[in-house]
Each structure stands twice: as structure tokens, then as C-alpha cells.
Amino acid sequence: MAKDGDTEKRILDAARTVFIRRGTAGARMQEIAEEAGVNQALLHYYFRSKERLSEAVFTETAGRMFPAVVGILGGEFTIDEKIDRIVETYLDTMSRSPFLPGYILSELHHHPERIPKLLGNVAGRTFSATLLPVMEKLDKQLASEARKGHIRRIGAQQFVVNLLSLCVFPFAARPMFRAAFDMDDDAFARLITTRRKELPQFIKSALRP
Amino acid sequence: MAKDGDTEKRILDAARTVFIRRGTAGARMQEIAEEAGVNQALLHYYFRSKERLSEAVFTETAGRMFPAVVGILGGEFTIDEKIDRIVETYLDTMSRSPFLPGYILSELHHHPERIPKLLGNVAGRTFSATLLPVMEKLDKQLASEARKGHIRRIGAQQFVVNLLSLCVFPFAARPMFRAAFDMDDDAFARLITTRRKELPQFIKSALRP
DNA sequence: GTCTATAATGAGATAGAC
């Protein structure tokens, strides 16, 4: 409702709020207009259709989550450093936006046709062209560390899946865990704080030979 | 479209298919009717409204996933056995219905108000009344094993979160992994087969003192 | 650029025949 920032950005912010809460199909243009403090016609003036607006929100929002992990996994760090940084980065980011993972997974599930476009835009170039070399390099690093006896042999894909699972899933399933463990927001935040400490140790221990 | 089974069940099956594909908000009664091989009026005859139909589908579908984990975690097994059984049960179940986790997480995210009702119906009694003692018992078991020096100390909640994360997330994020790693259905199935072998070892190793 | 008013249609729900 606050009238700071230019109109287009206000609409985009409002749309993000509503799409995250309701999903693309469940969101109403009227609700977005109210959230932005403008009328419905203006939404169409800037974004032409609900479809385009929801795509703009999704690609912008989801596109922010992926470059980080690629940057870290492809960087010049030891395996232990990569684990530390991924856990730290993701838990911090998602603690600030705990509804993001649920929204992104939900959209990916119901609109898989959007994924190529999303990955195509990450880092301004073909995502596969960025990711494939990163995965190959990571796999070599993991193999090398295994040969030295520092860690157990694990494939790069399994390594990445495990890492992301342990970081992202607690947020994606937050409503479920909150209900099952009878947690309020504070209790959930404490659960995550504990994970920030314990998760790197858990993963490193899992990799020990 | 096949006319086997009684009509109510055919509708329920069709509705599950469509709700999983489109989500509650994105699903159309017309599409469900076509999928079931009946007309739209019959849907209302049996379930009165879209809202009730979607609730019936969700509680029935989600309700099938939760009792298993509680049964295993609360059973008379060693920690290692519990890990083996959870991994085996969940990976097998979800391999047969790879879209289920995405659907359930999406619904939990957009309709958290349904969770109490869902948990209230699991196992025919209050879920909290079932789960709380299970978690306490599990925590004591983990503490006992830690005192004996068999494993590192870990809280029951963190243990359960880690276990479920590693099992469920790969399916929930399946569209993303498929695109990112350029996998077809077979390649994804192989990724899961590998996990069935490696995941129990990964988790047990993580718990080593 | 922003608004009000309204068109156009999509979709859930019901009436009533069979």
C-alpha cells in the first residue's frame, strides 16, 4: 500500500507476495492490485496479462536462488568449505524468506514447461553450459579427495542432491513440520539455528571414509 | 475413461490425477469429469462442491504417506533398522508415484489450514497424541545409543528432518533436477536406485561419533 | 500513467428430464 518506489516495482513486489501466498492459479489480479495500492487496469498496462505477470515474478524470484549454489560449487574451495558455504548461504537466505522454497517447488511442479526458460536465463547464458562443467569439475574434486582417502567416494549428483535436500526441504515442508512438531515461528527458527551448527558436521561426517 | 469400479471411486481417482497435475486452484471440474468419463453434474452429485472434492482427495492421498513413517520410527527397531526401513519404504513408495511429494508439498504450502484436519485423522486418532510419544521415545533411544558411544548425539527432530529431507526432496524437486542434470525418466530412476543403496550408508556414517 | 466502467468469457453449481 505504501507509495514508495516506482509503480512497476510496486506491482511486481505485490504480485510476488500474492503469488507466493496463493500460487499462480490461485492468485487474483484484484488481490494483487489491492496489495500494490493501484487498480486492476494498471496491472494490465504494465504486464499485459496475468500469465506474463506470473512469469515475470517466477523467473525473477527463482532465478535469484540458483546462481549462488553454482557459484559456490564451481568455486576454488575445498569440499569442506563448499559444504560450509552452501549451508550458510541457503539457510540464511531462506530464513529471511521462508515461503520461497514452497512457492518455487510448487510452481516447478505445476508449470514444468517454464523450467527451460528459467535455466536458460540464469547467469545470462545457457544454464546447462554453465552447470555441466561445474558438475564435472566437482566430480573430479570428489574423486580426487576420495583417492587421497580424505572422503568416501560419492558422485557429484548425489552429493549435490544430498546437500540441497538437507538445506531446502525443511523450509519446503515447513507447514508440515510446524504442525507435526507443534512449533510456532520462533521454535522453527530455533530448529534452523541448530541446523546451521549441526548440518555441516553431519554432512562432513557422512562423507568420512 | 475405463468404466471399471463404481462411479464414486472412478471420480475420486480422476480427481486425484487432475489435482496432482494442476493443483487445487488450477484444476477444472470439467477436466476431472472428462478424466472420469462422466459429466460435470455427477461430480457435484457425489461430492457437492469442488472444495469438498479437493479436500477428500488431499486428506486421502496425504494421509497415506504419514502413518508409515510414524510406524517405523515408533517401532521396536534399532536406529540402523529404522534408517533402512524409512529409506526403503519411502523411495519405493515415491518411485511408484513420483508426483505425489510435489503435490502434497504444494497443497501444504497453499492450504496450511488443512493440516490440523489432516493430522487429526491419521491413524484414526489425534496425530499429536500419536506422534509426541513416538518422538520422545525416539529421542531417548538416540540419547541412549549416544551414551553407549554408538552414535553422535542428535535430537530426534533433527534426525527425522534429515531423514525425510534426504528421502523426499529429490522427488519434490524432481522437475528441477531433471532439467538441471538433463535427465529423462530412466536417468532419474537410476539416480533413485543409487540412492537406495548409498543413502542408508550415508546417514549411518553421518551419525558415527 | 492512472482511473472508472464495462465487456467477454470461464467455471462452479443447480434444475429437471430420463
Place this chain on the structure above:
DNA sequence: GTCTATCTCATTATAGAC
């Protein structure tokens, strides 16, 4: 129980004034 036809309303989208 199952169907066709129809009602009613919500929702996206556009026209046109300011």
C-alpha cells in the same frame, strides 16, 4: 444414478475519460 441445459457469479481483460 446419470444426463443435458442453464443459471449465476467471479475473474480476466479492454475501452475510454482524465
